[in-house]
Amino acid sequence: MGLLLVVVLAALLPGVAAQGLWPDEHSHICTFHSLSGKDSKFCRGNVEVIYPELGDVGCTYIPSCHQSRWRISREWGSPQVRYPQAKKNKKYVVMLVDPDAPSRANPRNRFWRHWLLTDVPGSELRTGEIKGRVLTDYTRPTPPPHSGYHRYQLLLYEQPEGEHIALGPEExxxxxxxxxxxxxxxxxxxxxxxxTQFLTKHHED
Known part of the structure; x- marks a missing residue:
């Protein structure tokens, strides 16, 4: 996403206004702010993390409009993960982690594992509809109140051929x-x- 993207949801999602998806909000314009500095440098390789109505949230702050921060924490399930450059004959490991648990200022519980998939076919990554073998079920991003912004980092690895990947008992x-x-x-x-990564904070902060 660019330095400052303005997405007109009414244009992108025909019928949204008529359906009254956000009945108490008069504006259907959502402003996305891109990450900068060191945070932006984490985004490499054009992998996309796609949530409903927001689209690809890679390298952005989750906007506060339309209850997006509440919905990503309480309503939406796992995102689509799309990597058009994936090799069809290869398998991949996909992980989503929070390095800022419980806060970026005091990350004593890093890394918090929010999602871990192995044996993801490259063909699935090309379409974004990934399944693979689940080692850790998807857990929604839920930053604690007053803990500031958390980075949610998605990493994509090519899985060595024939390697059986598993979590240990303690993990x-x-x-x-x-x-x-x-x-x-x-x-x-x-x-x-x-x-890639996106940043969000508690929806009431």
Whole structure:
């Protein structure tokens, strides 16, 4: 997304106004602010994270309009993840983590594992409808109140051929304080082929 994108939802979503999706809001214009500085440099490889009505949220702040922050935390399920450059004959590992648990100023529980899939066919990544083998069920981004913005980082790795990837007993017990580096090293995943992130905070802040 560009430096400052303005999406006219009424134009992109025909019938939204008529259906009264947001009955107490008169404006159907949502302003997306792109990440900058170090946060923007995390976004590499053109992988897309697509939520309903928002579209690709990669490298942006989740906007406050239309209850988007509430809906991403309480209503919407797992996003589509699309990577057009995926190789059809390869499998991939997809993970979504929060490095800012419980806050960016004090991330003592990093990384919080929100989603982990293995054996994702490249053909599925090309369309965005990924399934794969679920090691960690999708958990919605739910930043605690007054904890500021949290980064939700999606990393995409090419899975080594024939490698069976699994979480250890201790990793299965808790999704917090996860050693991402140890996991990546254990299964020789190398560097991610693509990565992106979005930032959001508690919907009442």
């Amino acid at each position: 299965r017990v808790s999704m917090g304080s996860w050693s991402l580096r140890s996991f990546v090293g254990r299964f020789q995943l190398g560097s991610p082929v693509a990565s």
